[in-house]
Amino acid sequence: MRTPLLALTLAAAAIATACPASAQSTGQINVICSVQAEWCNLMSTVYAKTTGVKVNMTAKGSGEALAQLNAERANPKTDIWFGGTGDPHLQAAEQGLTLEYKSAQLKDLHPWAQKQATDSQYRTVGVYLGPLGFGFNKELLAKKKAQPPASWADLLKPEFKGEVQMANPASSGTAYTMIATLVQLMGEEKAFDYMKKLHTNISTYTRSGTAPVKAAARGETMVSISFVHDVTTEAVNGFPVGSATPSEGTGAEIGSMSIVKNGPNTEAAKKFYEWALTPGGQQFGLAAKQFQLPSNAKVPKDSRMTDPAKIKLINYDYAKYGASAERRRLIARWEKEVMNLPR
Structure with a gap:
């Protein structure tokens, strides 16, 4: 099992590869994070250190996150919403709270993650399955x-x-x-x-x-x-x-990620979004002892992750129930x- 220090080192190396020094910038990004605190903290800390971007991270459950985006509709203060069950992300898309954005990395994602993007008209995307x-x-x-x-x-x-x-x-x-x-x-x-x-x-x-x-x-x-x-x-x-x-x-949940429409730092949000879909950016869950299946098919599988092929999954209608x-x-x-x- 990886130690926390080794995991942090590996995660930092992964981001440094995805975000070379020449691409580093200043500025900030405001993120609502709906996964476990350890995952949120690891992502924000390493991303900030390797890109120079200040990450203002707020932890909220999916329902609370959606409520906040609705409350901020007239004057959004959030740039990106990372993680949490996909249904509220689909609802945010339906309500016009999130930005249409089609990542060039979609082809590298599992079909269920791609479908989350198409169902929302590219206003959200799957980042993990649980x-x-x-x-x-x-x-x-x-x-x-x-x-x-x-x-x-x-x-x-x-x-x-x-x-x-x-x-x-x-x-x-x-x-x-x-x-x-x-x-x-x-x-x-x-x-x-x-x-x-x-x-x-x-x-x-x-x-x-x-x-x-x-x-x-x-x-x-x-x-x-x-x-x-x-x-x-x-x-x-x-x-x-x-x-x-x-x-x-x-x-199963399709944990998702969405860019907030008219957020204060949209260009910074797009960069974070792209990085979070890379194999390097998707290893933070495992580094933080979280065992969802990452959406990027190139991420190495861990034996402790539940294999969807080995359980009886219903044909969940994400569009209807989202x-x-x-x-x-x-x-x-x-x-x-x-x-x-x-x-």
Whole structure:
């Protein structure tokens, strides 16, 4: 396993190759970052040191990021939005919040990343893929003599009452991905019937999509509904967690990146965007112990990353469920019919 110092050195070398000294410049860029803090910090620190550009990085979940861009619509203060589930990026594109920009590197990206660009009329692009599944604390399961959940149906078992955490879909792209996945997998009525039953076993709905798996890792809950790469990160950090993807089928996030329309530093944003799609720019996730599948097909694969070919992925309709009206409708129905039910 790479040490943090070695990872930082390798990342710096990768950027130096992609951004030679002759191309260095001054100036600044304002970035909303919707991946883990370690990834955000590594990107911003090394990019700033190797290009001379000051990076003002703000960490926000996908739902909060979209809300900020809407609030700033009349006077944008953000230049680029990096990472987070793709649905809100598609909604930002639909609402005219992001800039149409077609990268010359699209041909090097996996088809799912290219489709994210075409679906948005080139107002966003895929930067990583992450399947949705479960995290579980092995020690807590052993104490209760319970088996790890392997299906959506398993989460309804009595032994998991009060032992499951998930995020609130109004603030978390992870949780909205779950709702959209279940609707496509089961049909809307059956999906909402399922979520009403699941509510009985939920201990809390967190604000952040990563909070449930962190709680599972630290023994605060037995099971989390999470992207499986977040579970891998906790396991690599030494916590007693494992992961599974539902046997009935599951969805996946296409983590995306968008340039904000009429941002204060658009030319600097385009340079950052291009660099973030290079193989060098896409190695920061792994350097920060994040295990999403990078969108550039030339990035070396890591064995700890979930192979999409080995799990049952549904044919997720990113265009439909990434639309603003559909997202609002489904979240509003969840808030009305599920969130405030008694347990």
